[in-house]
Amino acid sequence: MEPVEKIGKIDIPKKAIYRLSIYYRCLQKLSSNELDTVSSTTLARAAGVKPAQLRKDLAYFGQFGTRGLGYPVEILAATIREALGREHLQPVILVGAGNLGSALLRYHGFEKEGFEVIAAFDANPEATRARGVTIPVFADSELESFIKSESVKLAILCVPVEFAQAVVNRLVAAGIQGVLNFSPIVLEVGPEVTVNNVDLALELEHLSYFIR
Amino acid sequence: MEPVEKIGKIDIPKKAIYRLSIYYRCLQKLSSNELDTVSSTTLARAAGVKPAQLRKDLAYFGQFGTRGLGYPVEILAATIREALGREHLQPVILVGAGNLGSALLRYHGFEKEGFEVIAAFDANPEATRARGVTIPVFADSELESFIKSESVKLAILCVPVEFAQAVVNRLVAAGIQGVLNFSPIVLEVGPEVTVNNVDLALELEHLSYFIR
DNA sequence: AAGTGTGAAAAGTTTCACAGCG
């Protein structure tokens, strides 16, 4: 459990990759404040981590800092952007536009961070359009052909839990490589596919443990 | 980073607590299938972990298994339920009923898992009610008095990122101990408060790293 | 003087392997 990723010969902790995204956001804020260098102490505080961890995380990808000065904001941001594979816009599809799915479509929180949700799929496309969703909604059956023709690699999965495994099988067979799964179920996929689970009830339950 | 929790003298990894919730769900499924014992191998497979890890996780809380047989489904479920503090219904409030917030209110995914969202708060309560939300929606200004009078300990935070820190300060001052935060920001709170972040764009970005 | 880069130590977590119980 908790494997690591390899780039060349270096092992990069999975958690470090999450933190990279956080650093990137903080850098964008700094950049708009017209600062052009930042120290590990400052950036770490903004990101909510310790300075040593920040330096170690960045060191996995190379050496960007200047001793005695800090990190160049623009260059570091660009480097992280590239490391995360965010140089080019990634198209994303959303599957299952029920309550939660259509809510996410209206939310536009992904667009703000630079992901384009290019289409949604549902067993009942008309009902979804009626919910005030402006993104094109297609019937379930068109999933495979769309994924292939548009070379989509990322999918947001919001179907009811009992369909989740069957749908993810279809997605993977059609070429999807990353799934953001909102169903409270452990999806079985091959090693070529990455699944991230967002389990809202689980998070509340976890909180509940700490309330005394 | 990544501290552990203590119950009496035992250190319980934070991750084990997340897994407890997963085990609990799997047990509920088994229970409805009228099985009354389950082995670590079976339950572990359902939960997506290794048998040894399951046994170790459960052992943090006591000894429930019978060697040669397995775990009693009902008793184990009840024990986990208690360990997670889920014996009694926990009231939850939702703050910030914009796009995402009102979507979560209509979603009812929390109710399904046994949490009751008893009220929502927004700067503009009328607009929220108009969005088809049936849970009572109050004005922002009533937050403190409500939290105190209803002894609410858990809050779901969906306000725009620029208000998140200010709102969480008010929540904590009023007595909230656990926050499920949907804003892409690192909230500063004291050690008596637990914050869980659900950062949707971050999860997509993380996936994007693994797409090659 | 300020601040990075990093080896080494510490801390945390998972997996193994097997003793021991029913």
Add this chain to the structure above:
DNA sequence: CGCTGTGAAACTTTTCACACTT
């Protein structure tokens, strides 16, 4: 015999501390 409970080993991740550079 089957399966739990668990110490010890293996592994991963974080933190420390300081040499080194600008």
